[in-house]
Amino acid sequence: MLTKREMLVLKEIIRHYNESGQPVGSKTIMGTLPMKVSSATIRNDMAALENAGLIEKTHSSSGRVPSDQGYRYYLDHLLQPAMVNPEDLNMIQQIFHQKFYQGDDLVAQSAKILSELTHYTAITLGPEVNNLRLSGFQLMPLGNRRVLALLITTSGQVVNKTFVIPDTVTGEQLEAVMRVINDTLVGKPISTVMNQLDTHLVPLISRYIHSPDFFLDVVHRILNEANADRFHISGKMNILDYAQMDDVDQLKSLYHLIDTEDQLTALLSLDDTTNEPSEHGVTVRLGHEFPNQLLSHMSLIRATYHAGEYGDGIIAILGPSSMPYSRVVGLLDLFRDELARRIADYYRDHD
Amino acid sequence: MLTKREMLVLKEIIRHYNESGQPVGSKTIMGTLPMKVSSATIRNDMAALENAGLIEKTHSSSGRVPSDQGYRYYLDHLLQPAMVNPEDLNMIQQIFHQKFYQGDDLVAQSAKILSELTHYTAITLGPEVNNLRLSGFQLMPLGNRRVLALLITTSGQVVNKTFVIPDTVTGEQLEAVMRVINDTLVGKPISTVMNQLDTHLVPLISRYIHSPDFFLDVVHRILNEANADRFHISGKMNILDYAQMDDVDQLKSLYHLIDTEDQLTALLSLDDTTNEPSEHGVTVRLGHEFPNQLLSHMSLIRATYHAGEYGDGIIAILGPSSMPYSRVVGLLDLFRDELARRIADYYRDHD
DNA sequence: TATTAGCACTCAACATCATTAAGTGCTAAA
DNA sequence: TTTAGCACTTAATGATGTTGAGTGCTAATA
Incomplete structure (x- = not known):
């Protein structure tokens, strides 16, 4: 057990070191x-x-540096979110007062503001993603054997892709495929749809079309795209500042990591049962707690916002393990509420 | 006038230095x-x-380094494109043999291959861009006062955006706007459409709608998006390797440059009347010849490919001014032909 | 006249060594 | 339990010498 003063000393060491x-x-x-x-x-x-084990020396007569454990202790016991300072608050309010025509613009802008305020990398994930459902699917012939495939989700997101169809496909077959999909899959979560495609759908489509592979491919591709459009990342290049990497290749790998949706999903969705839940809704995961070696000196601050019936979303900051946590946690805590409210406003006005 | 041997010496200096x-x-x-x-x-x-003035010393007793002028001389008089080596050729053929469902995939893949083969940054620009025309415009109500706007271009590219419409807008008004646009603007180049929007269209739309600003904004936004989707860039992060920048901020600016479509357009479209046209269709512009200071130690190798009636496109490589020009120029020269042929094939099969 | 061997000279890169300053642990006194 | 004092450690800094790759110039050579 640490004495009161020891805690203060640790806190100060972390503050100065940061x-x-x-x-x-x-x-x-x-x-x-x-x-x-x-x-x-x-x-x-x-x-x-x-x-x-909370602090370390870099050499026998050096000053002290917080250890991974030290950071963990600090985050769990000593960290108090700071009030967001007036200028930042002002900037946030101002940008949120723009007009938004699409729900996701709000979430995308949030990533931008967050990365600008922190100079780190911000990742935001829109609401409804958790229960994003298929709302409609259309195939529109464009002429020249091209077909426009449109997929609409319950969030109002629309994804399109153009395909060139084989000679053998007729208009009736297109109709049939469209009908099958709309009849059997509409209303189901995207993830379910993706799973059921290869199982449930094949026999149904096969009734109308001899080799359904082409159509399955089409639907797969467009579903993937719908799934991919969930993230908004801003400040990618800030990793140059905060990731003190000696090796250029490592830097490129790291960039690749945050540039790849799949990997990011994995990163964000890792639940941290290891850490005690904090009373504010913001959790911090230190890099060494991730399986990926690349993140060892980084830290992911993550908050879930609840947009009521519209679902949950995530906002997160990726930065160095040595960062002003009070400020960043405070910022994210404010943002959760702000974003939740704005999104609710947005849909209330427009539904 | 240089002697034969002096030319050879210059060539060798550049080769070794590269x-x-x-x-x-x-x-x-x-x-x-x-x-x-x-x-x-x-x-x-x-x-x-x-x-x-063709070579320089770094200090009084050092070896020689080619100067900007030296590179220019080399490019204009000494460079001979190298044959593409068999492995590279093999890789190119192989990737081009995939199935492509969308015309632009071909162009996007090209950027990927080029950046992988060279380890530099590749930029490709699809054909038809020069005479990209509006082919159709649709507004589809999605319910909940949301409207899906669809814009189709002659290249088969489709862009969609969802908008939330004000209370006051009726279905008839949507119909009217759609009809006006399709009647007056279809068939015109996108650039013309953008120009005419604020002039010709306002009086026409005003007949049906009291304040047309909202609709103009909608159309503007979607046109911008259609225009923005022209570039394919691959290997952005390779700048870390070849831009030996001392300053992180410079590196970020450079990344921002190649990440910003507008700036790239400016870069690629600068015509170089200064340089003598080479017999092969590939031109090289050295960084110091660009207005932008950031590019001073870089080089842009650029080739135009002609996909016959389908229009012209551009492929380009951004790399250090010290690079194996023979190889890269040879590669681009091959790619021009290859890509032109593939695109012609693609449309011939599908039109 | 163009080429070459030879040589003195230059300078970055590297290693070696001393100096300094920031920091520690420990001891003994308050 | 806290503190002053002191010996000790080490990275960082700077001065100094050494090395080696390279040059320019001169005088001899083909």
């Missing part, structure tokens, strides 16, 4: 602790913290 | 020149080349 990036010495702490103690006393506390 | 990135000394050249001469002779030639 600001300067340099190991923190006992004298530095002495200047900023609320109580008046000598550097020797702090050295003693530091020795205790080091024993507990 | 491979090693290091200044090239007289002894190194001695080993690889076709004729047998001493290093002292080469030093004399080098002095002449330096006098002509």
